Amino acid sequence: MLASERTGSGDPEESEGNQERIAAFEDLPAIVWAFAGPRHVVVAANRAARASIGNRREVLGRPIREVMPEAAGQHIFPLLDEVYRTGKPMRGEERRVLIDVNGDGKAEEGYVSFSLVPRLAAGGAVIGLLAMVTDATGSVRGRLAAQAGEQRMSELRDEEHHIVRALQDSLLPTALPVLPGARLAARYATAGSVLSAGGDWYDAISLGDGRLAISVGDVVGSGPGAAAVMGQLRSALTAYLLAGMDLAEVITRLGEFARQTPQAAGATACVAVLDPARGELTYTSAAHPPIVRARPGRQAEYLPRAAGTPLALGAGEFEVRKAEVAADDLLIFYSDGAVDRTGQSPHRSAAGLLACAAEVAAELETSLESRCDRLLAGLLSSGPPEDDIALLLLRIQEPSAGLHRTVPGRSDQLGGLRRDLRDWLAEREIDGEDALAVQIAVGEATANAVEHAYADLEPGPVTLTADLDQTGTLRLTVTDSGNWRPPSEDPQGRGRGLLLMQAAMDTVRVRHTEDGTTIDLRRRLGAGPGREVEPGPDELGMDIGHGAHGPEVRLHGAIDSTTVDLVQPVLRRTSRGGALALTVDLAEVSYLASAGVRMFFELAAEAEAAGGRLVLCAPEGTSASYVARLTGLDAYVEVRAN
Incomplete structure (x- = not known):
């Protein structure tokens, strides 16, 4: 579709010629984009270009960064910026990309070859770009299949799928804690070879006093044996942390445990404890890559290394260091697959990680889950990793105030109360199954107060309070000043609301007195990543x-x-x-x-x-x-x- 398609001409022959040119442009088999200005506003995109991104709406007249937001972090936009700045054409062959073709939020892998050519004004100044792209996905995959045999490739893909699922489901945490002063997100990317998978881990544990323990590590070797050792080390580490040991003793004990565990020698690990109240991170390392700290508006940096040898090797002496942290700091823990890339110097790989970290740290309005996805996409932009990547992001947050709302006990007030609760949860990035469960339970508790407490009375107040304690437990209370009606006395058998609350929450306690009824709801947060659902309006x-x-x-x-x-x-x-x-x-x-x-x-x-x-x-x-x-x-x- 061309921007000029929207204008007409009084000359029939000229109009017919324009239509022929538009039709020819539309039918080109290659993907063709035309951009204008330094923001790369789309002024033309043929049928193949629009189809390559799932025929999205409102393509013309918008910067390509807005049209394809998932491309951020894949080093596509910096290439456009460079060609516009220098005026020099650029070519690329079989570059790996991740594009949301179906519009379902799930990026699909593909390979493209491209040419970027500057568009020049009459005086020679660059006014835009022309991008010609060829989908090379089929040829790349075909070549890989020809090298290894299509049948073997299919078997490897199936085997990889099962191994990845087994690793993630049984050896990695299914959920991460949610604490008032911290937010976590994590991803695990398997190596390009099935035979390389299995020895990396990440973990996070609430220590019960507002502090948070984080660990990431890598076991020497691969396959089921390395995965089993990884599980043993992670379990031992969890036990030491929960026993209340300080970090020096934790890492020393872990090294001793590794000496008694076959195949554990040489494993690396980083263990840290965040104290949000003190604004302090204490950390130690067994020869693991250093932690990255990224702050909005500043260059990302590596925290000073804590000296230490790999587990079960050397004298077993480990340094413990401290670092100050502040709100909006982003701490990145990772295994060496993130920076150890074949054909790339260690210095370049390390600089690439810092550049990606700085980009995602600046996206303050983006959820941490999305930033974790973008960081991983940036690390994988040059192709599948040779080793697994365990990636954990920790964002420091200012502990926020709890929620306290009182509304009249009428049904027309419940929608606003639900919206207030949704907004409060969203501000704290409490999402997925946790958010659904909380909204369902609170909805039932407040509906019960409206329907039963004031059934024969003038509507009184209904109060909702919510706060997140330092153990990561969300505490909610719904109170009214009306009457209590046990479920068995309900003539229409309305006992399902209480059952629904009990199914959604860890504990439900109902207390009723002459002054009214109080329902206490408790849920330990950490249901794991879930699909983010746009709730939409409550109007029927x-x-x-x-x-x-x-x-x-x-x-x-x-x-x-x-x-x-x-x-x-x-x-x-x-x-x-x-x-x-x-x-x-x-x-x-x-x-x-x-x-x-x-x-x-x-x-x-x-x-x-x-x-x-x-x-x-x-x-x-x-x-x-x-x-x-x-x-x-x-x-x-x-x-x-x-």
Whole structure:
């Protein structure tokens, strides 16, 4: 599509010629981009170019950095900047790239060859660039397959997949702690060769007093044997840290343990303890690569090395050092696969890591999970690593205030309370399953207060408080000043809300007195990375259509006690009392309460009795999918990805 396509001409012959040129440009098999100005604003992109990035909307008139944000950290944009600055053409062959082709947030690997040519004004000044790109993914993969044999390559890919899953699921932590003064994110990238995988680790442990222990290490060798040794060292290290030993004793004990463990000799490790209250990082090392500290607006740097030999080698003497840290500091722990690259000097590799670290440290408005992805993409931009990469990012945070909200005990106040809670969680980057669980439990607790506490009274206050303690436990309290109605006394059998709270939280304690009811909710954070879900507005919406198997209804917003009376009659009429196969899409449901769960159970029973069927579409990671799993709704109806 050309920017000039939007303008017309009064001359029919000229217009026809323009259309022919546009058609020829569109049909070029090569990927062609035209950029204007130092920000590389897209002024032209042919069909092949648009298709190569998934035919995204609003391509023209926007800087390519905005059109392809996932390319940040892959050294693509610096190449454009260099050609624009120098005016010298540039070529590249079979460069590895990661592009979000499907628009689902998951970058796909590919290889491209390209030519970058400056566009010059009449006076010779550079006014833009022309990029001609050829997709080399097929030829690269074909060449690799020809070298090793297609069948063997397929077997290696399957074997690599199983090994990676086994390593990540059984030997690496499935979750990282969340503390008031720190935020963590981690990734593990396997080596280009299946036979190289298995000996790296990362870990983080809450010490229970506000301090956080972090470790990263690398075992000599590869394969299942190295993976087993890695698991032993990590377990021993965890035991020493939780026993309250200081770092000098921890690393000494770990070295002694390594001497008694076959194949552990020569392993490297870095162990650190963060004390957010003191703004201090204490660390020690067994010949492991140094920690990187990156601060917004400043050059990244390596912290001074803590002297020490590899585990079980040498005299077993290890230095312990301290470093001051401040809010927004980004500390990067990694294994040597991040800087040990064949064909690249150690100095260049080390400088490359610092450059990538400085870039991600400056992205203060970006989540730490996204920054971790971008840093890893930058490290992998030159191709698959020869050794595994264990990567852990630690961001120092100022402990933030807790949440305290009081609203009138009316149903029309619950949406605002949920939004306040969502915003409070998002500010602390509490996301994934943790955020879903908290919102579900608090939603049920506040709904119970509105529906039951003031059922026969004038609406009184409902108060929500939330704070994160130094052990990484989120503490929430919902209080009212009304009456308590036990679930067994509910004439409509509304006991599912309490069960849903108990399923979502670690502990639920209900205390009721003459002054009202208090519900205490506790959950130890660290559910692991989850899909980030844009909650959307709570306002109810319904779209009714027809699919291949019957009527389809897409619901938007909150499905709770205030909206089920509106939704249920519509769904009944649409399914003709359950006689038809009804599909209900819950992908855009921001909140599914127990009242909504009860409604779907009732509709499913009606459909079964009438010979129809109820199908719920609830993509993984959404509120609806999570609630269905907790309540057993997926045992009665089909819950499938949309």
